[in-house]
Structures are given as C-alpha cells and as structure tokens.
Amino acid sequence: MSAVGVLGVGQTPYVTRRADVTFPELVREGALLALDDAGITMDDVDAVVFPLAPDALIGVGNGERWCVEALGAAGKPFMRVNNGGATGMSAVIAAWTHVASGMFDVVLVAGGERVSESGSAQSVLNKMWDVGYERPIPLNTITMLALSAVRYMHAHGADEADFARVTVKNRRHAALNPLAHLREPVTVEDVLASRVLAWPIKLGDACPSSTGAAGAVLVSERYARAHGLRPAWIRGIGQNTETFWMGDRVGPRMLADHGDADALAVAFERAYAMAGVTDPAGQLDVAEIYAPFSSVELHVIEAAGLCGKGEAPARLAQGDFALGAKGTIVNPSGGVLCSNPIAVTGVARLAEATLQVQGRAGDRQVEGARTAVASAIGGDHQFYASLVLSADLEDIA
Amino acid sequence: MTSAVEPRFYTQTWDLSYRHALGDTTSRFLAGLAEQRILGRRCPSCERVIVPARSFCDRDHTATSDWVEVATAGVVEMFTIVHEAFRGLPDPPYALAYATLDGADTALVGYVRGLDLTDLPSAVASLAVGNRVRVAFSDTPTGTAADYWFEPA
Numbered sequence: 085m086s087a088v089g090v091l092g093v094g095q096t097p098y099v100t101r102r103a104d105v106t107f108p109e110l111v112r113e114g115a116l117l118a119l120d121d122a123g124i125t126m127d128d129v130d131a132v133v134f135p136l137a138p139d140a141l142i143g144v145g146n147g148e149r150w151c152v153e154a155l156g157a158a159g160k161p162f163m164r165v166n167n168g169g170a171t172g173m174s175a176v177i178a179a180w181t182h183v184a185s186g187m188f189d190v191v192l193v194a195g196g197e198r199v200s201e202s203g204s205a206q207s208v209l210n211k212m213w214d215v216g217y218e219r220p221i222p223l224n225t226i227t228m229l230a231l232s233a234v235r236y237m238h239a240h241g242a243d244e245a246d247f248a249r250v251t252v253k254n255r256r257h258a259a260l261n262p263l264a265h266l267r268e269p270v271t272v273e274d275v276l277a278s279r280v281l282a283w284p285i286k287l288g289d290a291c292p293s294s295t296g297a298a299g300a301v302l303v304s305e306r307y308a309r310a311h312g313l314r315p316a317w318i319r320g321i322g323q324n325t326e327t328f329w330m331g332d333r334v335g336p337r338m339l340a341d342h343g344d345a346d347a348l349a350v351a352f353e354r355a356y357a358m359a360g361v362t363d364p365a366g367q368l369d370v371a372e373i374y375a376p377f378s379s380v381e382l383h384v385i386e387a388a389g390l391c392g393k394g395e396a397p398a399r400l401a402q403g404d405f406a407l408g409a410k411g412t413i414v415n416p417s418g419g420v421l422c423s424n425p426i427a428v429t430g431v432a433r434l435a436e437a438t439l440q441v442q443g444r445a446g447d448r449q450v451e452g453a454r455t456a457v458a459s460a461i462g463g464d465h466q467f468y469a470s471l472v473l474s475a476d477l478e479d480i481a
Numbered sequence: 482m483t484s485a486v487e488p489r490f491y492t493q494t495w496d497l498s499y500r501h502a503l504g505d506t507t508s509r510f511l512a513g514l515a516e517q518r519i520l521g522r523r524c525p526s527c528e529r530v531i532v533p534a535r536s537f538c539d540r541d542h543t544a545t546s547d548w549v550e551v552a553t554a555g556v557v558e559m560f561t562i563v564h565e566a567f568r569g570l571p572d573p574p575y576a577l578a579y580a581t582l583d584g585a586d587t588a589l590v591g592y593v594r595g596l597d598l599t600d601l602p603s604a605v606a607s608l609a610v611g612n613r614v615r616v617a618f619s620d621t622p623t624g625t626a627a628d629y630w631f632e633p634a
Contacts (some may be wrong), residue, residue, distance in 0.1 A: 103488035103490070104488065140495060143493060143495065203568065204567060204568035204569065206567040206568075206570070207567060207568045207569035207570065210567070210569070210570060215501040215503065216501070216503040216504075216507035216510075216511065216626065217507065217510075217533045217590070217626050218590055218626070219626075220625045220626040220627040221577060221590050221591060221592065221626065221627075222563070222567070222570040222571055222575070222577070223577070223590070224567060224570070226565070227561050227563060227577060230561035230563075231559040231560065231561050231577070231579065232559070234559045234560055234561060234610065235558070235559045235610060238609070238610035238611075279564070279565070280562075280564040280565070280601065281563070281564065281565040282561045282562070282563045282564070282565065283561055283562040283563075283564070283601060283605060284561075285561075327539045327540070328539065329539060329587065330579060330588075330590070331532075331533075331558075331579050331581075331587045331588035331589060331590060332531075332539060332540075332587045332588075334558035334559060334579060334581065334587075334588045335558060335581040335585070335586055335587050335588050336581070336586055337527070337529050337586040337587070339540070342559065343559070
C-alpha cells in the first residue's frame, strides 16, 4: 500500500452567498486553488473525487453532472461522494483509497457549497428520518444535536456556559483566519443571551450556512519522490458508522450513547492504530474536528482521546485547547462552528490540518505543529471519518 | 471594458409528492395506535424489545420474532424545546423527546404536550432525563405517528 501525501490544498473565503459565480464556477475555484497550491495542472490529475451533499441543498439534481468540466474530469475516472456532513472527508478518504491502492498517482478532490440558496437547509435536512415513524415529528439537524447536548449535560453535569465557551474559543480563532465566515469575537454572555433555537442550542452555539469551495490534491509516495516533492502525509484513516435509529443509542441496552461520541471514538482509534498514535494528547499538535454546534465539540474532543469523558468542559474553562495553550490545539481555524460549507467542510478540515503541519497557517498557526488529527460527522451523528496527518513520514513513529 | 451588471437570479421551487409504502411491520404499529397500544418486536438473538416495531434487528441483522405490547409510560432519555421557526416545519414552540417505555429496550420519539413551553426553565426541569412521561393518544387517529405524544407523568 502506497503512503499518500497531500500535495496541495485550497479554500475560498467562506461567506453567506456569492452572486458573482454559478455553482460550477464556484467548484472550479476550489479545484484551481488546490492545483495551484500543489504546483500542478489539471493535466497532471489521474482521477477526480467530488464531494456533494444532498441534491436539494443546492437545488440541482445530480449536481455532479454540472461540475465535470469545472473539475477537469472529462476523460478521467470520476466519482461523487455523499455522506452528509462527512461528505468532504469521505471524499478525501475515497481519494486516499484510489492512491493507496496504487491505482492512481494524483487524485483531485474539490467541491463547493452554497447552502443559503435553499432558503432553509433544515427543511431539506428534516427529510432524512424514517418516513413511517419519525417524519411526522419535526426532527432536523439542530434538534437532533440538541437531544445529544441534553444527554451530555445530564451525564457530565455540563451547562450552557460550557457550550458557550466553545463558541468563544472558536470565534477568537476565526478572527485570525481570513477565510472564516463568522469572525466576530463573542463573550460567554453574548452566547447565553442569543435566541434559543432548540434548547439548549442557541444561535450563538450554531454554525452558519456557508458558501464556499475547497479542494485538495492527493499523491502517491512514488509520485512525490519522483518529483522531489514534500507533501504532508496522511498517516492513518479511520471510519465508523452508527445505527440509523437515535432511539437505539439510548436506553438500557445501548452500545454507544447519543450524548457521547462513542462511535466516533472507534473511528479515531482506527486512524490512530494505523498512524501509530498511542497518546493522542501527547502526540498530536492540532485537531481540526467537525463540530457544527458548540456542544458537539466537547464530546468530539473526548472521543479523539484528547481528554477523558466529561472532562472537556473543565479543560476548556481553564484555557486548554485554545491557541497559545499547551497541548493539542482544537480548531485553530475557528472550525465548523465558524464556517460550514456542508459538502466541503470535511475537505476544509484536511486543508487546515495540512496547512498547520506544514507551518503555513498564518496568524492561526499552532507554533511548531507537525502532527494533526481531522474528523467529520455526517447524517444524524451516523457517518464518522477521521485522518491523522504529519509533516514527514518520520513523525509520530 | 466590462460594465457592472446587476446579478440575476433564477427562482425555482421543488414541489414533489411521494407516497411511501410503510410495509407490514410499520403499518401494524400504526394500526395499534388507534387501539391506544404501543407495539414492539423482540429480537431472538439479543432479546431486545425494539420500539417502534421493526422487522429486523439493526444490531444483529436478524428477523424479529414476535410482537410485544409495551407500557404506555416510561422515562425521558433526551428532549429539546424548539423556539425557532423552520420553513415547512410546525410553528414553535414545541417540545420533542425520546422516551424508553417500560418493557422496551429502545426509545420512541414523540412530541411532548401538556407543558407551558413559554416558561423555558420550568419546561426544561419537567423534562429532565430520567423523568417519567406517559403516552397520550389522539381521539381522532390519522394512521400516522402523530397519533400519540408524550405528557409529563
């Protein structure tokens, strides 16, 4: 199996809407930024993987058709990947598989998102529950994570201020990231005073609906060596899948708790085992983890093994995980809480992790970072993906 | 060279209708609601009573073997109180909860009624995880999962 390098990454700024480009033109921006960063052209690309979340979010059926030229994919192998919020990272993992197998040397992953054009993402996302049993109940991605947050509060004694501190940290980070969507610093009091969406989740605990594009170029070790290139390296990948039924993630016989991210922890363990990470908190400098609501970041930090279950709130309150602290820095980009271009959010996690381990993250750089973990979550906390990155193949081991 | 133009937009609405077959197992569960009964199915492998009823166990991939009527009271596993209006969804406020009914091993989702949702702290307190709720049934069943809801016990 070939080692897989990340030769280049690209992201547009994330904003509410773009009226100056069509969707394929937006996707092309992500592709070109990634190719430019990699120092290659479309001609060098062997195959393309396209992350695209539900069709209804962009209002175009099979939007991958529309974007083939924007991705330079005509005449090449091409696949679309959709795993809800994990779509971007699942696409990266599909591209990783293409390269690791030895089939291709250079694979482009690029896509775009413009959620705001749907007017109401939640009326689209409400359609993902069981048509007989759950659809008559107005579940959506906010309420399903509010349910999870309530369980986390109950199990670990957390409160709304603990959630608010996640937003405060991430907004402080996003203020240093010129690409981030929400960059205004906020206080705990601001978050607590923001309007309730679905208790305990308030507006200040929620991600924006972002428009933007992102891409990455993955290459084989053979290609990197032949061309004298220094990519960042994907050292481990880990995925896991949770049952469809939220009601089976609670109760006396549950295996994984909807309030914790137990199934995600398995995905992290798989990536760590592959990468040789035995002490995540000691070995990983950066975590770019998918958490579209503040409450989610707490249990993902725990699932990633950066602290014990229920310990994230206290660690955050004492200043850990924030830029300038010792130990692993969590979401130095501001994370998904500050920018959520759904289809490419997982690509953005890889992009940010890559910039960090290569020391190219500008004002949001974690000093001396050489290793990172990235993760994404899709469906209804159902599809989990994670990656471990390092600057050199010699790091970690 | 180029003169600035006002951006143009194209407006469309997806207005699609579907008639989903719910299958024998879900259909029987929904029929039970008209009789004020909540039905589950037992998995012969893990012996869980799965509610709402399903024809196969999501854990063992085994066909469930028999119908089990569970109690119409149980405990709150998780809840939320919605104050935001979402297009195409009901007007807020409303409360949702998953509750494990006595005799069931998995939780059922439903609206929670019979609470003053404008008094958020009090509503939150009465829906605390572990609190008891009972199932209430509609007098005019529609044959859907909206025919029952939870109320604080």
